[in-house]
Amino acid sequence: MSLPALPLFHRIAGQPVIVLGHGEAAQAKRRLVERAGGQVIEDLAHGIDIGARLAFIAHDNPEACSADALRARGAGLLVNVVDRPALCDFTTPSLVDRSPVVVAVGTAGASAGLAKHVRLRLERALPQGLGALADALYAAREALRARFPDGADRRRALDTALGEGGALDPMVAHGADAVALWLDGAADVAPAHHVIALRSADPEDLTLREARLLGMADAVVADPAIPGAILARARADAQRLPPGAPLPDGLTVELRLPA
Known part of the structure; x- marks a missing residue:
């Protein structure tokens, strides 16, 4: 079972990044690092000495992968071991590149093939411009x-x-x-207050309009019994307010439980 992961974009331009191994898997990681402007370092000890913070390990030998992952992690680096999710501190997503817009599709190591096919669908949907x-x-x-x-x-x-x-x-x-x-x-935008009467605890039952409003809201008014899966559709930085609280300026969405 894959573990949950925190998606991040890590700037590595001009920074040393360790890439160990030979073959296509290692070459793919070298290309990934170079495309982001990183400096590929192929010696673990040297990379540690010059302050590398990330290591990609793609040896054909599983024991060599485990040994180098242990050494790198012991030196404080974050480690990615190709095709060994249990040894990874981070995984590399499948990317849709519309620079500077980059869409990353990850599965926390569960299935690179699934991530690839989601990316291919997104490639067709997102305009080149x-x-x-x-x-x-x-x-x-x-x-x-x-x-x-x-x-x-x-x-x-x-x-x-x-x-x-x-x-x-x-x-x-x-x-x-x-x-x-x-x-x-552009016209001036007036503050607004919207009420969403939930039909169930399943976020998939939200209409497109309701999901869009929830994702745009500056503040969300919600009873403590509102399911977390529903609240997760709101912006992380939106205010969370209890029922009856004074409404702030901005777009407010009030969630109400099904009768």
Whole structure:
């Protein structure tokens, strides 16, 4: 049984990363490190001496893998042993690259094949211009702050624009000036309060609209009995409030238990 994992993006540009082994599996890890700008180090002792923090181990010999994993971990490195999830501190996901947008599909080591086929579906769904949209939004940060000085208003405006069918829907191809045109015509976004009457404890029973609202909410009003699986659909940084609490500014979603 695979264990839960915390997904992270780790910057390694210019940093030493140990890659041990020969053959295609090791070469694949070298390419992965080089693509992220890391410096491939093929000697474990040297890598430890110069401050490497990550180690990929891809020996054909299982005993050699176990021995080097033990040495690397003892030196404080995080270790990935190819095809040996029980020896891994981290796993490498299957990537959809629309730089700077990168979608990582992982299964905590359960099935690389499953991750690959999910990635292939996403490759077909995500427009090639998604990275350009991200760059345009980054370049427009100051203009966004000027147009929407309040952070909550800014977030709601972006949520509306980036939502399904919105002016900047990320699943649709856009022209180079799409962000600028949207900013010129963006309307003020008023605070809103929405009530979701749950039909069951299963998050799959949420409608698309309800799931979208929950994922966008600045605050969630919920009885302690609301199932954790439902609350997990909300943003991690959204306020959690008990029923009857004063409502803050911003988009608030109130969850109510089924009758």
